[in-house]
Amino acid sequence: METELTHPYHIMHIILWQALLVTGGRRREGNTNIALDSTEIFVQSAWTYASALPSPMHKMSGIFLNKLVYLVGENSFGKQILSYNATSDSWSQSGTMRRGRQFPVVGIIDNVSNYCN
Numbered sequence: 001m002e003t004e005l006t007h008p009y010h011i012m013h014i015i016l017w018q019a020l021l022v023t024g025g026r027r028r029e030g031n032t033n034i035a036l037d038s039t040e041i042f043v044q045s046a047w048t049y050a051s052a053l054p055s056p057m058h059k060m061s062g063i064f065l066n067k068l069v070y071l072v073g074e075n076s077f078g079k080q081i082l083s084y085n086a087t088s089d090s091w092s093q094s095g096t097m098r099r100g101r102q103f104p105v106v107g108i109i110d111n112v113s114n115y116c117n
Helices: none
Strands: 011-014 019-023 024-028 032-035 037-044 046-050 055-064 068-075 078-086 090-096
Touching: 032 055
Parallel strands: none
Antiparallel strands: 011 019, 019 037, 024 032, 037 046, 055 068, 068 078, 078 090
16 A cells, blocks of 8 residues: 655644644645645545535644644634544634744643633
């Protein structure tokens, strides 16, 4: 079985229920970087295509939380947060950041109510 990525410059990957989700990133064409919108999932030694991002995205980070993959970072949406639902194979807007970011760090915070006013 083919196990190489079709787009070798993907930069976002998340372990998703015993699978690897790879999305966004960029590829080089001559001297130009082209942002990608494709999403691929590696399961049982094989790559399959999943629903593409609503718009190309790179320089981002992601996290798996409550059965969804969340992405934040540089995209044509600016400050929007995207989420991927593997059950419905769909991306949707889940929120908006105060400020757009490149290569942000994301993490899970327990007891978030302790930090919010």
